Amino acid sequence: MPVAVGPYGQTQPKCFDRVKMGFMMGFAVGMAAGAMFGTFSCLRIGMRGRELMGGVGKTMLQSGGTFGTFMAIGMGIRC
Template sequence: MPVSVGPYGQAQPSCVDRVKMGFMMGFAVGMAAGAMFGTFSCLRIGMRGRELMGGVGKTMMQSGGTFGTFMAIGMGIRC
């Protein structure tokens, strides 16, 4: 299968590379959103110290993974 070439001569990324890039972008955005919402919700219920860091970290990983998965699916559909 020939490699598609862009308008300036560089090769286009494969579909797998696009899906991985979509996951990474979604994971980064989800982690940022999880940091904001996780910090707010953990402080609201009265967490402090190590418990706060654990709660915020868990929220960041969950939201990053969820949003990354949906972005990867979206990039896969676009291929």
């Protein structure tokens, strides 16, 4: 299959680059959602200070990783 070339001589991104970009976009969206939901849930159970920051950070990383993984899988299917 020939490589598609854009109007200015650019080639299309490779499949791995698309999967990587999907993971990064999903990770960013998941981190934002994790910040909102993590802050709310940690404040609701009474966390304060360092414990609050640790709980919110953990929630952000978990939701970012999860959503990023699913976005990467979706982009991989589209390749």
